[in-house]
Amino acid sequence: MHFTVGLTRAAGTALLLAAALTGGRLLTTPASADPAPYPQKVVTLVTHSSPGGGSDVFVRELSKYLGKYINATFVVENVQGGSGAKAVARVAGAPADGSVFYATTPTYVYTSLLSKPPKTYKDLEPLVNIFADSEVVFTRADGPYKTLQDVIDKAKKDRGKWGAANPASLERQAAEQLKRAAGVNAAIVTHEGGGDMMLNVLNGTLDIGVGEFQELRSQIDDGKIRVLATFNPERLPQKPDVPTVKESGFDVQLVKFRGLAGPKGLPDEVTKVWDEAIQKVLQDPEYKKQYTEEVLVAQFIPHKDYPAFVDNFATTTEAFLKETGAIK
Structure with a gap:
């Protein structure tokens, strides 16, 4: 699908x-x-x-x-x-x-x-x-998830918790569509802003977050978070080692204006x-x-x-x- x-x-x-x-x-x-x-x-x-x-x-x-x-x-x-x-x-x-x-x-x-x-x-x-802004799936760098498939496997076993910026955001819709494409029923926890969501990813309350690359930049540079996949149609030039969600086996794509x-x-x-x-x-x-x-x-x-x-x-x-x- x-x-x-x-x-x-x-x-x-x-x-x-x-x-x-x-x-x-x-x-x-x-x-x-x-x-x-x-x-x-x-x-x-x-x-x-x-x-x-x-x-x-x-x-x-x-x-x-x-x-x-x-x-x-x-x-x-x-x-x-x-x-x-x-x-x-x-x-x-x-x-x-x-x-x-x-x-x-x-x-x-x-x-x-x-x-x-x-x-x-x-x-x-x-x-x-x-x-146009890039949306990505991310997790804490010292956490158990090395790939997007790891996250999906966890969700299949015991549901898991995913984060999104707010109930009416593109990130929330992306998370919902990823759930459907992966056939899992992860709980999606919404936040009023990306800062609060980031804290919950870093402290392990959330398995992953869906967010914008630019708001994650400092945590990426500091080695605090790991980017697992991008929703872009193609890999990010600045992160060529990060696969797309589609490459990871889940046919969902988006770009934010x-x-x-x-x-x-x-x-x-x-x-x-x-x-x-x-x-x-x-x-x-x-x-x-x-x-x-x-x-x-x-x-x-x-x-x-x-x-x-x-x-x-x-x-x-x-x-x-x-x-x-x-x-x-």
Whole structure:
């Protein structure tokens, strides 16, 4: 049985179309000497992630470079709760003047579909996509599991416990699909953020966690955790010894998108600045070195195409959730 989530076929097509718009690569317009004029002095980047979680790391690293290309000060605001519902509501209620944006991931679509919050992904205007992120299965380095098959064998004997970031996350869906593909009934324990899940993997409460490579980087470098497999279609260039989940015998693949969205009705003067700035940021040599090391893949989708990308992802995700009985 084959499962593909994250960048689905329709969503993948949108990415290919976006690449075509830039000649199959990111535009290489050189950075201007001065940052572009912007209508706001302070811009707040809202994330549903806890400090240290994947989205938190993403926006904090991004904010270090944005000021070189947009004439504003960037701050990060963590709005936790409701698997992203509170963060979405916070941004949906903000003025559409370019002062507040939300860090988009598949979570805000899953939450909208699974829990029917007052404000959903439809109440935000997708601004621009920036990255595709790698999802991996990991365990503590001093634990008993050397391969993904070891984890599955344990789950077949006495169920086991697996961790995911929150109930409405792509990681949770990946864990559920891995369970189905492997024919096991592991208990999946969800957390509001990746930091809490990491602690439970390290102390042995959880056999494995499903998370984002970039939020695991420090623990990987310190030798505290072992990456057992990646959900990517291909092996990670930075970790060529780590097999894919599919190579390990379980036909599940996913990639997470990362971008920004704002309140409905963003003015052209705002969206144009971001379209141009993000392309420059992604070509910034210092930032490019940093995000490449974090196994983030630049996937620029401009404002005019990003809403269709999100809608395609939401449509495909809703069909999958109905097929599996998660929603009616």
